[in-house]
Amino acid sequence: MHYSPPPMHIPDGFLSLTISILCWILSAAVIGLAISKTNKSLGEKQIPLMGVMAAFIFAAQMINFPVAGGTSGHLLGGALAAIVLGPWAGMLVMTAVIATQALLFQDGGLVVMGANLLNMGLATAAVGYGLYRSTARQSKSVKLGVIGVAAWLSVMTGALLTALELWLSGVSDLKVVVPAMLGVHALIGLGEALITVSAVAFILQTRPDLLAEGSESAKGSGAWVYVGGLIALAVVVLSPLASADPDGLNRVAMDLGFIDTAQSASGPLAGYTVPFLASASASKIVAGAIGALVVGAVAFLIGRGIKAKSQA
Amino acid sequence: MPVSHARSEIKLEMNGEEVLKVNELRFAYPDGHAALHGVSFNLRRGEKAALVGPNGAGKSTLMLHLNGILQGGGEVEVGGQRLTRQNLPAIRALVGLVFQNPDDQLFSPTVFEDVAFGPLHMGLPEADVRARVEAALEAVQMSAYRERLSHHLSVGEKKRIAIATTLSMNPSLLVLDEPSAGLDPRARRTLINLLRELPITMLVSTHDMALVQELFPRTIVMDEGQIVADGTTAEILNDEALLTAHGLEKP
Amino acid sequence: MPVSHARSEIKLEMNGEEVLKVNELRFAYPDGHAALHGVSFNLRRGEKAALVGPNGAGKSTLMLHLNGILQGGGEVEVGGQRLTRQNLPAIRALVGLVFQNPDDQLFSPTVFEDVAFGPLHMGLPEADVRARVEAALEAVQMSAYRERLSHHLSVGEKKRIAIATTLSMNPSLLVLDEPSAGLDPRARRTLINLLRELPITMLVSTHDMALVQELFPRTIVMDEGQIVADGTTAEILNDEALLTAHGLEKP
Amino acid sequence: MHFDAFDRYHAQESFVHRLDPRVKTALTIAFILSNALLPDGAWLAYGLAWLSLLTANYASRLGLGYTFKRSLIALPFALIAVTILFSMPGRPIFSFHLFFWPLTITDAGLLRFVSILIRSWLSVQAAILLVATTRFPDLVHALEHLKVPAILTTIIAFLYRYLFVLMDEVFRLLRARESRSAAGAGRRSGGGVFWRAKVAGNLAGQLFLRSYERSDRIYNAMVARGYAGRLCTLNPHELKSSDYFVAAFALLLIGILQAIGRF
Ligand SMILES: Nc1ncnc2c1ncn2[C@@H]1O[C@H](COP(=O)(O)OP(=O)(O)OP(=O)(O)O)[C@@H](O)[C@H]1O
Numbered sequence A: 001m002h003y004s005p006p007p008m009h010i011p012d013g014f015l016s017l018t019i020s021i022l023c024w025i026l027s028a029a030v031i032g033l034a035i036s037k038t039n040k041s042l043g044e045k046q047i048p049l050m051g052v053m054a055a056f057i058f059a060a061q062m063i064n065f066p067v068a069g070g071t072s073g074h075l076l077g078g079a080l081a082a083i084v085l086g087p088w089a090g091m092l093v094m095t096a097v098i099a100t101q102a103l104l105f106q107d108g109g110l111v112v113m114g115a116n117l118l119n120m121g122l123a124t125a126a127v128g129y130g131l132y133r134s135t136a137r138q139s140k141s142v143k144l145g146v147i148g149v150a151a152w153l154s155v156m157t158g159a160l161l162t163a164l165e166l167w168l169s170g171v172s173d174l175k176v177v178v179p180a181m182l183g184v185h186a187l188i189g190l191g192e193a194l195i196t197v198s199a200v201a202f203i204l205q206t207r208p209d210l211l212a213e214g215s216e217s218a219k220g221s222g223a224w225v226y227v228g229g230l231i232a233l234a235v236v237v238l239s240p241l242a243s244a245d246p247d248g249l250n251r252v253a254m255d256l257g258f259i260d261t262a263q264s265a266s267g268p269l270a271g272y273t274v275p276f277l278a279s280a281s282a283s284k285i286v287a288g289a290i291g292a293l294v295v296g297a298v299a300f301l302i303g304r305g306i307k308a309k310s311q312a
Numbered sequence B, C: 001m002p003v004s005h006a007r008s009e010i011k012l013e014m015n016g017e018e019v020l021k022v023n024e025l026r027f028a029y030p031d032g033h034a035a036l037h038g039v040s041f042n043l044r045r046g047e048k049a050a051l052v053g054p055n056g057a058g059k060s061t062l063m064l065h066l067n068g069i070l071q072g073g074g075e076v077e078v079g080g081q082r083l084t085r086q087n088l089p090a091i092r093a094l095v096g097l098v099f100q101n102p103d104d105q106l107f108s109p110t111v112f113e114d115v116a117f118g119p120l121h122m123g124l125p126e127a128d129v130r131a132r133v134e135a136a137l138e139a140v141q142m143s144a145y146r147e148r149l150s151h152h153l154s155v156g157e158k159k160r161i162a163i164a165t166t167l168s169m170n171p172s173l174l175v176l177d178e179p180s181a182g183l184d185p186r187a188r189r190t191l192i193n194l195l196r197e198l199p200i201t202m203l204v205s206t207h208d209m210a211l212v213q214e215l216f217p218r219t220i221v222m223d224e225g226q227i228v229a230d231g232t233t234a235e236i237l238n239d240e241a242l243l244t245a246h247g248l249e250k251p
Numbered sequence D: 001m002h003f004d005a006f007d008r009y010h011a012q013e014s015f016v017h018r019l020d021p022r023v024k025t026a027l028t029i030a031f032i033l034s035n036a037l038l039p040d041g042a043w044l045a046y047g048l049a050w051l052s053l054l055t056a057n058y059a060s061r062l063g064l065g066y067t068f069k070r071s072l073i074a075l076p077f078a079l080i081a082v083t084i085l086f087s088m089p090g091r092p093i094f095s096f097h098l099f100f101w102p103l104t105i106t107d108a109g110l111l112r113f114v115s116i117l118i119r120s121w122l123s124v125q126a127a128i129l130l131v132a133t134t135r136f137p138d139l140v141h142a143l144e145h146l147k148v149p150a151i152l153t154t155i156i157a158f159l160y161r162y163l164f165v166l167m168d169e170v171f172r173l174l175r176a177r178e179s180r181s182a183a184g185a186g187r188r189s190g191g192g193v194f195w196r197a198k199v200a201g202n203l204a205g206q207l208f209l210r211s212y213e214r215s216d217r218i219y220n221a222m223v224a225r226g227y228a229g230r231l232c233t234l235n236p237h238e239l240k241s242s243d244y245f246v247a248a249f250a251l252l253l254i255g256i257l258q259a260i261g262r263f
C-alpha cells in the first residue's frame, strides 16, 4: 500500500531561484484569474464539489493498470479535471492537489511549487480542455478520440515544460533532458490517454448530464480552443526541435542572455547584484535595501515578542 | 496487483471433503496493528457457516486472506492446494469474494460487463463468457438486468449482481462480507432465500444475528483476531455469557 | 398499488404543542421522478417517532424537506412557523438533520470545528459557540474527542459526533436518517441509550425494526411516496397484513 | 479510516509542536528560500544549515532517524541532474566507459551536482519537519493567515478530509478487481492491455461519480447547518512571545547562513 506519485514533481533545490520566481508569478496570475472567474460563475455548491473533486483526483492517481514487465499506467488527471469541471475549476482543483502533495508528502518542493503548478496543473488543464472544447458538436467517438490525444498532449506539455525549466536552471543538459523527459512521458501519456478516455466514456454512459450543454464542463468559453490549441501546437513543434537540434535552442537562449539570468541560482544577492537589474550601482542599492528590511523585520518581531510577553 | 499471467500450468481440482483449511493464520497491517493472531478452522464441502464478532474483530481481514488479497503467516488451503504466490490466480477462480458494499464490487458501467469481468480475465472464449454470465444472472434472478447501468440499481439489486459477478467464475467457495447490511426487510428476505438455495460452500460474516439463526447450521465467533467459539448455531446462541463477552446479542 | 392512509383510524392524543406540521407535501426530482405524493403528519413536543418503509419509499426525501433543503409543494410548519425562503435560516436552527452516512456530515478536519460549524453560521459570539460545543459533546459523551481528526474515528464514534453537530444548534426537532446502519450490536446499544436519553422531539428513519420496537412509541409507515399507516408501534407491528404489504417484517 | 499512513503528523509533546503554525510555515519557507539562495560549494553554510535542522529536530523529539528516513524521497529525481556531472565544462577528474560510451566527470560538474543534491535534501528535511510537527488542519489555517486565497485553503481542507475516505474507496475498488483477477486452468489470462486500461478507466469513472454525488450530500449537510455560501471559522491560534522570539532568532540565523555562504 504505497503511494506512487506521477514522476514529474520537481523537488526544492532543482530549479534556480529566478526560474522558480518566474514560474510562481505566471502560476499566481493564472490561478488569480481562475479564482475570480470561479467566484463569479460558481454557486455556493461548488466549494464542497471542488474539494471532493480534488480528493478524487488525488485518489484516482492511485488507480493503475498493468502494462508489461512490471510497469503500469497511471493518471495525472489535469485533463480529466478540466474536462469534467470546466477549465477554471479544474485548474483550482489541480492547484489544491499539487499543493497538498507538496505540503503533506513533500512530493514537489515549496519554493519550486510555482513550476509544478504550471507544469502539472495549469498547462495540462488548458491543453486538455482546449482540445476537448473543440469537439463541442461532434459525435461521441470523435470526442473520445480527441480526448485521448488531448490527454496525451497534456502530459507531453507538462514534460516539456519541466525539461525546459530544468535546462534553464542549469541543472540538466538540454541534449539529454528534453529527449529523456519526452521519451518517458510519451509512454506515461499513453496510460493517461487510455484512462482518461475510458473514464469520460464511463461518465458519458452513466451520467451524460454532467457533460451535456449547460453543465459546468460546457461553460468554458470558446477561447479555450485557441489557448489549448496554441499550447498544443507549440509543444508539437518545439518537442522535435528541442530533441533534434538542442544546440540551436541553446544558442538562441544564450544569445538572448536568458540562460545567464535564469541560472543565477547562486542567489540574487550574490556579490550584491540582483538579476534583471543591469546597472551595478542600482543592484547595490536594492541589495542593501533588502538587507535593511531583514534587519527591520527581526527588530519588529523581537519587539512584538516582548510586548506579547508583558501582556501575558 | 493483477498482472497478465502467462499460460497457467497449474490446474486445480477439488479433491477431498475439506474445501477450506485455515491453519494458524496471523496477520499485522503495515501500520503494525495485529489483526489476526493465529486463526484456524476448516470448512467441508457444502457447509454454510456464519462468522460473527464485534467491529474490528478481524472478520474482513480473515476473508481477504482466503483468496490471497492479503497474505500473512500461517497456511490457507483451498481444495487441497496450499495458497502460494504461484497458484494465486488459480485460487482466485475457486474462491468468490463478495464485499460488504456492493458499490465496491461493481466497477463497470453495465451489469453485463461487471459479471463478465471474471470470466474474461480468466481468458475464456467469448461464447463461454456469455454462457457463464447468463447462468450467473439466472441464478440470482436478474437476467432482465443484463444491459442496465449498475450505478442506477437499488441496493438489493446491486447486492444480487455483486453475487453474480463471483458466481460467473464458478467458485467452489463463496465468501460474503456482511451481505445483509443496508437492505430493507424485503430485499433481505430475497437475499436469504437466494443464499439458502445456492448449492455452494459458504462463509458469511454478519452482524445480523437473526440471519445467522435462520440460515446457518454452524457459527464461528471471532474477537480480537482470534476464534473464540466454533460450533452449532443453536449452542452458540444459547450461550449468553459468550455472547455478552463478545459484544453480541441474541436475535 | 392501493394504499390505505390509516392516520385517521388510529387516534393519537394531541394534547401537547405541535413541533412539526407537514401538510400535503409533494415533490418530484428534477429528472421527473415523483418521490412524494401528498404527505401529511404532525409531531408533538417530546414525541419520538419512527419512520419506516422499504428502500425508495421517500423517507430521505421527506427528511430533506423538513429543514428546507428540498422544497416541494405543500406546507411544512416548524414550531408554529411556516417554512418559507425568508425564515429558512431560522428553521434550520430549529431542525437538526443527521444524515445516514456520518462521513457526509463530518466535513471539517477536526471534531471541534465540525461541532462548531452550526453555531458559527448562526452568527453566535465565540464564547457561546464554545459553550455549545462543550454541551453538545457532553451530551453524546465525546468531550475527550474535541481535538481529534474526524477521519480517525470509528463508525460508532462518527455517528455520535454527527449527532453532536446538530445538538450544538439547540434544535427543537432532531431528524435522523438510518442512525443504526452499519453499527455492531455494542455500538448500536450505545446509540439506543443515547437516543432514549436525549430529551428532544425526534423523527428517525430506519430499517431496524427491533430498534423501532424498543425505542419509539409511535411509528409512521411510508411506501411509494405516501404515508400508509401512522399509529402506536404496538398496533403497527401487530398488523401482519400491513407489514407484508409494505415489505416490512416483525422484529 | 485506515490510511493513517498518509497522516504525516507525528503526535508528540514538544516545544516545536507548540510553536504557532504560521511561524513554523513562514520559517520553513524562509529556510528553503535561503537554501535556494546559497551558492554552489558553500559547504560551511550547508553544514550549519544542517546543524540548525538537527537542533530543531532534536527539540521536536521526533528522533533523528525520523526526518532522515523520509528525506530520501527526492533522491530519484537526482537522476535527472546526473548529466551535469559530465556536461559542465571544467577539469576532468574521472573517466569511464558506459557501454562503449566515454564519459568524463568534471570538477565543476561534480561541485554543482553535489551542491544541488545537498540543497534539495536540506529543503526536503525542513518541509518534513514542518508537517511532522504541525497538524495538517493547522497548516491550512496558517496558509490562510499567510494570505493564500480562502477558496484554495477551503478546497485543500476538504481535500484532506475526503482524501482518506476516497482512498479507502479506491482501495476497495482495487481489491474488488484483484479478487476477480483469476486464471483459468491452462489459459492465458489477464485480457488485452486495452481492456485492462478500460477497466482502470471504469474504476476512475466510478470513483468520479461517487465523489460527485457525495459532494452533493456534503453540500446538503452544510446547508442543514446554516451554510449560505460563506464559511466561518474560529481562530484557534494566538501568537505568543516565544513565537516572536523564535521567528526573530531563526531569521537572524538564516541571515548569518547567507553571510557565511557568500564570504
Ligand atoms: N488497512 C488497515 N490498516 C490498519 N489497520 C486495519 C486496516 N484494516 C483494518 N484494520 C484494523 O484491523 C482490525 C480488524 O479489522 P476488520 O476490518 O478485519 O474487522 P471486522 O471484524 O471486519 O469489523 P467490522 O465488523 O467493523 O467489519 C481492526 O482493529 C481494524 O481497525
Ligand SMILES: Nc1ncnc2c1ncn2[C@@H]1O[C@H](COP(=O)(O)OP(=O)(O)OP(=O)(O)O)[C@@H](O)[C@H]1O
Pocket (backbone or CB within 6 Å): B184, C029, C030, C031, C033, C034, C035, C053, C054, C055, C056, C057, C058, C059, C060, C061, C062
Ligand atoms: N437525486 C435524485 N434524483 C432522482 N431521483 C431520486 C433522487 N434521490 C432519490 N430519488 C428517488 O426518489 C425515491 C425516494 O428516494 P429516497 O431516497 O427518499 O428513499 P428512502 O425511503 O430514503 O430509501 P432508503 O431506505 O433506500 O434510504 C426513490 O425512488 C429514488 O430512486
Ligand SMILES: [Mg+2]
Pocket (backbone or CB within 6 Å): B059, B060, B061, B177
Ligand atoms: Mg468487516
Ligand SMILES: [Mg+2]
Pocket (backbone or CB within 6 Å): C059, C060, C061, C177
Ligand atoms: Mg434513505
